[in-house]
Amino acid sequence: MTNLTAPHSPSSSVGDYLKAVWELAGDTGEAASTKDVAARLSVSPASVSNMFARLQEMGLVGYERYRGAMLTQSGRVEALRLVRRHRLIETFLLGHLGYSWEEVHEEAERLEHAVSDGFTERLAEFLGHPGHDPHGDPIPTADGALEPDDSFPLGESEAKERVRIYKVSDEDARVLDYLAEHDLVPGRLLEVREIRALDGVVTVKDEDGRVHSLGEPLARSVFVRDEP
Amino acid sequence: MTNLTAPHSPSSSVGDYLKAVWELAGDTGEAASTKDVAARLSVSPASVSNMFARLQEMGLVGYERYRGAMLTQSGRVEALRLVRRHRLIETFLLGHLGYSWEEVHEEAERLEHAVSDGFTERLAEFLGHPGHDPHGDPIPTADGALEPDDSFPLGESEAKERVRIYKVSDEDARVLDYLAEHDLVPGRLLEVREIRALDGVVTVKDEDGRVHSLGEPLARSVFVRDEP
DNA sequence: ATAAAAATTTAGTCTTGCCTAATCTTATAT
DNA sequence: ATATAAGATTAGGCAAGACTAAATTTTTAT
Numbered sequence: 391m392t393n394l395t396a397p398h399s400p401s402s403s404v405g406d407y408l409k410a411v412w413e414l415a416g417d418t419g420e421a422a423s424t425k426d427v428a429a430r431l432s433v434s435p436a437s438v439s440n441m442f443a444r445l446q447e448m449g450l451v452g453y454e455r456y457r458g459a460m461l462t463q464s465g466r467v468e469a470l471r472l473v474r475r476h477r478l479i480e481t482f483l484l485g486h487l488g489y490s491w492e493e494v495h496e497e498a499e500r501l502e503h504a505v506s507d508g509f510t511e512r513l514a515e516f517l518g519h520p521g522h523d524p525h526g527d528p529i530p531t532a533d534g535a536l537e538p539d540d541s542f543p544l545g546e547s548e549a550k551e552r553v554r555i556y557k558v559s560d561e562d563a564r565v566l567d568y569l570a571e572h573d574l575v576p577g578r579l580l581e582v583r584e585i586r587a588l589d590g591v592v593t594v595k596d597e598d599g600r601v602h603s604l605g606e607p608l609a610r611s612v613f614v615r616d617e618p
Numbered sequence: 619m620t621n622l623t624a625p626h627s628p629s630s631s632v633g634d635y636l637k638a639v640w641e642l643a644g645d646t647g648e649a650a651s652t653k654d655v656a657a658r659l660s661v662s663p664a665s666v667s668n669m670f671a672r673l674q675e676m677g678l679v680g681y682e683r684y685r686g687a688m689l690t691q692s693g694r695v696e697a698l699r700l701v702r703r704h705r706l707i708e709t710f711l712l713g714h715l716g717y718s719w720e721e722v723h724e725e726a727e728r729l730e731h732a733v734s735d736g737f738t739e740r741l742a743e744f745l746g747h748p749g750h751d752p753h754g755d756p757i758p759t760a761d762g763a764l765e766p767d768d769s770f771p772l773g774e775s776e777a778k779e780r781v782r783i784y785k786v787s788d789e790d791a792r793v794l795d796y797l798a799e800h801d802l803v804p805g806r807l808l809e810v811r812e813i814r815a816l817d818g819v820v821t822v823k824d825e826d827g828r829v830h831s832l833g834e835p836l837a838r839s840v841f842v843r844d845e846p
Numbered sequence: 847a848t849a850a851a852a853a854t855t856t857a858g859t860c861t862t863g864c865c866t867a868a869t870c871t872t873a874t875a876t
Numbered sequence: 877a878t879a880t881a882a883g884a885t886t887a888g889g890c891a892a893g894a895c896t897a898a899a900t901t902t903t904t905a906t
Contacts, residue, residue, distance in 0.1 A: 403893065424854055437894055439855050444892090456854055456901060487740040497737055504732030509725055512715040631863065652884055665864055667885050672862095684871060684884055 402503035405472050406431055407441050408450060411461055412469035421458030470530040475502040475510050477523035477530075482513060484524045491570070492563035507532075525566075526557025526576030526613070544580075544592055545609035551582045553614035565611045572602060579617060630731035633700050634659055635669050636678060639689055640697035649686030698758040703730040703738050705751035705758075710741060712752045719798070720791035735760075753794075754785025754804030754841070772810075772820055773837035779810045781842035793839045800830060807845060 410430045415422040424442070428435040446453040450465035461469060479498040483489040489497065505513075511532060514520075521537070522528050528537035541556035555578045558569050569575065573596065583593040583601070590606035604612070638658045643650040652670070656663040674681040678693035689697060707726040711717040717725065733741075739760060742748075749765070750756050756765035769784035783806045786797050797803065801824065811821040811829070818834035832840070 401892075425852090433893090434895060435854065436856085436896080440893080443855095483737075487737070487744055489740070493736070497734060500732050500734070501729070501737075504728050506725060506728070508721070509711075509715070509729075512717070516715055629862075653882090661863090662865060663884065664866080664886080668863080671885095686884095 403441070404445065404448070404450070405468065405503060407438070407445060408461065408465050408469040409472050409476075411451060411459055412466065412473070415458075415460055417466075419460070421452075421454075421460045423458045427459075467534045470534050470536060471507070472502055473536075474530040474532070475505060477527060478510060478513050478517065478520075479505070480525075481517055481520055481523045481529075485517070490563070491560070491566040495560065522557075522576065524576075525560045526555070527560070541613040541615045543610050544582075544594070544604065544612040544614050545585070545590060545606060547582050547585065547592075547614060549582050549585050552579065552617040553582060554579050554617045555612060556615045557613045559611040559613070562607075562611070565608060568608070569612065572600075573598075574602065574612060580614065631669070632673065632676070632678070633696065633731060635666075635673060636689065636693055636697040637700050637704075639679060639687055640694065640701070643686075643688055645694075647688070649680075649682075649688045651686045655687075695762045698762045698764060699735070700730055701764075702758040702760070703733060705755060706738060706741050706745065706748075707733070708753075709745055709748055709751045709757075713745070718791075719788070719794040723788065750785075750804065752804075753788045754783065755788070769841040769843050771838050772808075772822070772832065772840040772842050773813070773818060773834060775810050775813065775820075775842060777810050777813050780807065780845040781810060782807050782845045783840060784843045785841045787839040787841070790835075790839070793836060796836070797840065800828075801826075802830065802840060808842065 407427065410427045411422040414426050414430065424435045424438045427433075428438045431438075442451065442453045442459045445451040445459065445465070449462060450468060451459040451461055453459040476498050479501050480494050483494045483497060484491070514532070520529060528539060530536045539556070544553070547553055555574060555576050557576055558566060558574070560566065574580075579597045580594040583595055585592050590609060592604045592609040593601060594604070595601050635655065638655045639650040642654050642658065652663045652666045655661075656666045659666075670679065670681045670687045673679040673687065673693070677690060678696060679687040679689055681687040704726050707729050708722050711722045711725060712719070742760070748757060756767060758764045767784070772781070775781055783802060783804050785804055786794060786802070788794065802808075807825050808822040811823055813820050818837060819831055820837040821829060821831045823829050
């Protein structure tokens with residue numbers, strides 16, 4: 391095959407696996423399981439076993455049979471390159487092309503394998519070098535540094551606290567749409583009124599004085615940090 | 619393989635071959651030869667024979683052994699979809715991301731296989747639905763119509779004619795750079811002063827009164843139309 | 847402690863595209 | 877008209893990645 395991918399860039403499949411391992415096990419020191427990676431990539435477990443072995447050959451993961459895989463240093467770097475691409479592309483699609491939350495992930499997933507590092511950096515320039523994507527997730531820098539994320543779900547905060555929305559989970563597009571509609575977006579300052587243990591409903595007041603009652607699924611999707 | 623390409627979209631290789639056939643034989647009624655396609659795609663002739671047979675299976679080309687391939691109606695539609703993508707992407711890369719002529723082709727070539735039709739149309743919207751790419755080549759419409767191109771090389775015009783630059787050949791980036799620097803870009807109005815048969819040098823005067831003498835390689839790269 | 851369930855790996859295929867080497871057709875030049 | 881050259885095709889392989897089915901290991905539940 392004519393190699394049209396950038397030099398040193400592993401194939402797009404390899405990248406998918408690395409990113410899946412990163413998303414599942416990240417920097418936790420845990421290994422990602424065959425089953426979880428298979429589910430995330432919609433691929434059979436057998437394919438994952440196979441790929442884990444190959445990734446180890448390439449020095450991108452540490453892998454022990456029946457124990458799962460964890461990223462090596464170079465695997466992490468490679469994964470973060472893809473994450474950077476993905477988040478920059480999402481930022482562009484949402485901010486400039488009018489994509490909805492629903493559509494954006496799939497397109498970005500496809501594009502992140504096709505663009506070069508050169509494209510990525512020019513896009514970053516075009517976007518004004520954003521530090522976070524529209525969900526609030528931090529964008530790794532070109533040299534692989536990632537802002538530490540010490541946010542926690544709104545559901546785990548305490549009444550009376552003042553918190554700032556750091557990110558919103560990108561798992562469910564409907565949740566995202568609801569939150570966006572109510573202006574519960576990254577950067578927003580909230581005052582926690584009540585955390586009801588009984589049903590997990592969280593009541594907050596936003597900067598404009600509006601009060602929101604969020605059930606457990608919503609409260610779990612909003613990640614906040616304490617505001618001094 | 620997880621199918622991440624848009625529905626109904628042939629694989630990226632298939633698209634490359636269709637585009638190559640279109641670029642080589644276009645609507646001329648001629649067939650594209652194995653050798654030419656092989657050279658254009660940097661692939662062995664054997665691979666081309668193989669693919670021609672497969673493309674015929676799929677109804678995308680008409681193919682006769684030892685005679686080459688020509689696009690069928692549906693092959694042409696598919697090729698033009700890719701050409702549309704390619705030209706829109708180039709327009710974006712050159713106009714908004716600061717790419718140079720030199721870099722743009724390769725990146726667009728890679729991207730055109732990764733983007734969906736949805737992306738393409740949103741990009742078109744973002745760009746203001748341009749009818750031509752920055753070289754002047756017409757961009758096929760979403761429904762596969764392509765503006766007829768009745769331009770001819772500057773070298774074949776006649777002295778005293780007033781002509782307008784329609785497009786510049788994208789074959790040689792150095793030529794492109796020279797022409798851009800001297801403002802010999804699509805849309806420019808020229809008055810042909812002299813066509814010297816001896817060495818093929820063409821002398822023109824541009825809208826601002828500047829006079830340019832273009833040797834045969836340059837005169838061959840500038841395509842013009844008669845200006846009434 | 848052990849049987850059953852769940853997770854993982856191995857083994858064997860398939861498809862897409864590419865390659866080289868060998869053969870066959872067509873075109874060209876005497 | 878025919879020998880040679882050029883072009884195209886066939887045959888046989890290889891690699892990446894995916895799959896299913898069967899075998900194995902680990903975990904869980906009694």
